[in-house]
Amino acid sequence: MSILQIQDATKVYEGKVTKRALNQLSFEVEKGEFVAIMGPSGSGKTTLLNMVSMIDTLTSGEIIFNGMKPQMLNSEELAYFRRRQLGFVFQDFNLLPTLTVEENVILPLTIDEQPISVMEERLKSLSELLDLTSILMKRPYEISGGQAQRTAIARALIHHPMLVLADEPTGNLDSNASREVLELLARMNKENDTTILMVTHDPIAASYCDRVIFIKDGEFFNEIYTDDRRQTFFQRILNVLSLLGGHVGDFSSIRLP
Numbered sequence: 667m668s669i670l671q672i673q674d675a676t677k678v679y680e681g682k683v684t685k686r687a688l689n690q691l692s693f694e695v696e697k698g699e700f701v702a703i704m705g706p707s708g709s710g711k712t713t714l715l716n717m718v719s720m721i722d723t724l725t726s727g728e729i730i731f732n733g734m735k736p737q738m739l740n741s742e743e744l745a746y747f748r749r750r751q752l753g754f755v756f757q758d759f760n761l762l763p764t765l766t767v768e769e770n771v772i773l774p775l776t777i778d779e780q781p782i783s784v785m786e787e788r789l790k791s792l793s794e795l796l797d798l799t800s801i802l803m804k805r806p807y808e809i810s811g812g813q814a815q816r817t818a819i820a821r822a823l824i825h826h827p828m829l830v831l832a833d834e835p836t837g838n839l840d841s842n843a844s845r846e847v848l849e850l851l852a853r854m855n856k857e858n859d860t861t862i863l864m865v866t867h868d869p870i871a872a873s874y875c876d877r878v879i880f881i882k883d884g885e886f887f888n889e890i891y892t893d894d895r896r897q898t899f900f901q902r903i904l905n906v907l908s909l910l911g912g913h914v915g916d917f918s919s920i921r922l923p
């Protein structure tokens with residue numbers, strides 16, 4: 667079953683120079699899939715995430731969630747839909763600095779005025795899964811980057827969203843913390859059936875996914891599926907990236923897995 671259908675998505679930015687950032691891009695994401703989007707700088711990845719998260723609207727084409735078209739919703743319904751059905755993980759964590767880890771994690775439930783018992787139960791299980799129990803009372807400036815991203819992942823998952831959108835989730839982490847965060851995302855995906863769409867420049871990060879979709883100049887370029895051996899999947903991702911081209915430095919974060 668498709669959780670997300672992107673159909674002929676086209677985004678044209680009007681300005682002094684007109685820019686076609688997405689051009690008739692189509693793909694689907696199945697429930698429970700962990701999908702990476704890769705492409706050179708300027709290929710339209712951020713534009714695509716902005717469209718899927720409904721920060722911005724397409725020039726033409728459609729984005730359908732679970733058979734539902736959010737474009738049809740009014741602004742209040744849309745805000746509710748985003749809050750309830752989407753979870754976000756960002757490169758720079760986006761934690762609220764004045765709140766504790768615990769308060770950051772339960773924020774989506776607080777905003778939704780969920781009962782305290784629901785908050786406590788979900789906080790407990792996610793804190794255990796994501797190893798946050800010992801830092802729940804700390805504030806973001808008192809924890810490491812890896813801990814901050816684990817907090818952000820807990821916050822993204824606590825309301826059981828239909829889809830988690832991750833934008834370079836390991837972009838600000840060292841290799842150990844990156845691996846930890848990727849293993850957790852992969853585990854959440856496998857054990858909790860969480861559907862994740864992740865934009866990344868990092869082929870190691872992409873190698874944790876079930877599928878990598880490559881875009882170039884706003885168009886679909888290629889897609890490859892994992893063969894369950896991360897090392898060979900990583901190699902195949904590198905092969906496609908070498909065909910994809912781009913500017914030197916676009917994939918500067920390439921490290922050996």
Ligand SMILES: Nc1ncnc2c1ncn2[C@@H]1O[C@H](COP(=O)(O)OP(=O)(O)OP(=O)(O)O)[C@@H](O)[C@H]1O
Nearest residue numbers: 679681685687705706707708709710711712713714
């Ligand atoms: N608001 C905007 N107005 C005009 N052009 C834009 C706007 N946002 C993005 N673009 C252009 O659209 C194209 C796609 O940009 P986008 O940011 O989606 O690429 P990207 O793949 O995310 O790049 P990067 O990997 O460098 O973040 C680029 O040519 C960019 O300059």
